[in-house]
Amino acid sequence: MNALTLWFHKLGSPPIFDRIAGRIQPWCFALAIVLGAVGLYGGLVMAPADYQQGDAFRIIYIHVPSAWMSLFIYFVMGVNAFIALVWRIKLSETLAMACAPVGAAFTFVCLVTGSLWGKPTWGTWWVWDARLTSELVLLFLYLGVIGLYAAIEDRRKAARAAGFLALIGIVNVPIVHFSVTWWNTLHQGSTVRMFGKSTITGDMLWPLLVMALATKLWFLGSLLARSRVALLELEGGKDWVRAAALKDEGGRDG
Amino acid sequence: MADLLDMGGYGFYVWLSYAVFFAVLAIDYVAPRLRRRSVLREVAAQARRQQRRSSGAAP
Numbered sequence: 001m002n003a004l005t006l007w008f009h010k011l012g013s014p015p016i017f018d019r020i021a022g023r024i025q026p027w028c029f030a031l032a033i034v035l036g037a038v039g040l041y042g043g044l045v046m047a048p049a050d051y052q053q054g055d056a057f058r059i060i061y062i063h064v065p066s067a068w069m070s071l072f073i074y075f076v077m078g079v080n081a082f083i084a085l086v087w088r089i090k091l092s093e094t095l096a097m098a099c100a101p102v103g104a105a106f107t108f109v110c111l112v113t114g115s116l117w118g119k120p121t122w123g124t125w126w127v128w129d130a131r132l133t134s135e136l137v138l139l140f141l142y143l144g145v146i147g148l149y150a151a152i153e154d155r156r157k158a159a160r161a162a163g164f165l166a167l168i169g170i171v172n173v174p175i176v177h178f179s180v181t182w183w184n185t186l187h188q189g190s191t192v193r194m195f196g197k198s199t200i201t202g203d204m205l206w207p208l209l210v211m212a213l214a215t216k217l218w219f220l221g222s223l224l225a226r227s228r229v230a231l232l233e234l235e236g237g238k239d240w241v242r243a244a245a246l247k248d249e250g251g252r253d254g
Numbered sequence: 255m256a257d258l259l260d261m262g263g264y265g266f267y268v269w270l271s272y273a274v275f276f277a278v279l280a281i282d283y284v285a286p287r288l289r290r291r292s293v294l295r296e297v298a299a300q301a302r303r304q305q306r307r308s309s310g311a312a313p
Contacts, residue, residue, distance in 0.1 A: 040272075056268065105279070113271040116271045218282075226286045242298075
């Protein structure tokens, strides 16, 4: 084995992952909160009001980052589910299953804030157009993965079945992304371009990008925290978990 | 400050959106921590039970 695969195997071992994740995780949250504060100050206070939507457009600073995260997290879940199904790596199973609740949370925020944005600008809370419907399907996919994982007794079999569902559902990700170009929707097209020039002005754009980074870091922190707990549960009888449990208990009494 | 709260008349929609966002993230932050505490407590209790049983078996 070369150094890289060796490192990968080491990281994949639950006690080592637990230690490293435990160390990184608080920094992810701390950085996410600092960046979030900067981004929201930029978005709520510094950015000018939109010439058509007035201040209602400021919902963009949570709606769009949440929407991006709903797709990004699904992709991360799908990749981990694929690795788990092909190479049977326990850590990947755990990571995939830990993605689902965070992804569902961001999808929920995206749908609710979208609805709250739609009412004053479109005059309706909800329409069954392609973007909104496919995003709702995404929420149901997340809930399906969570439900299937919870329904099967054997944790590893459950992770494999739910991972399979997650993989099938990945076809929905490009559908959500391209829905505004493929169909004529009420939802506006994207104004932020990865390649080429964005059609949103710079002083509105930078807080949005800062928020995108903040939500990514939040996701990483949450993913690590959730995976750590899941591994503790999965490895309940092993020595390193017992040591952690007894140490934790002693720490609280002392 | 009043301008910021009013949001040009859209205050209700904007601030309710932000409230939902923060509430969901707060739950997302707290949930794994509560779970972790209960899992560790359970494992510690089980470890102690086993210790007692093995020390009780040897007279």
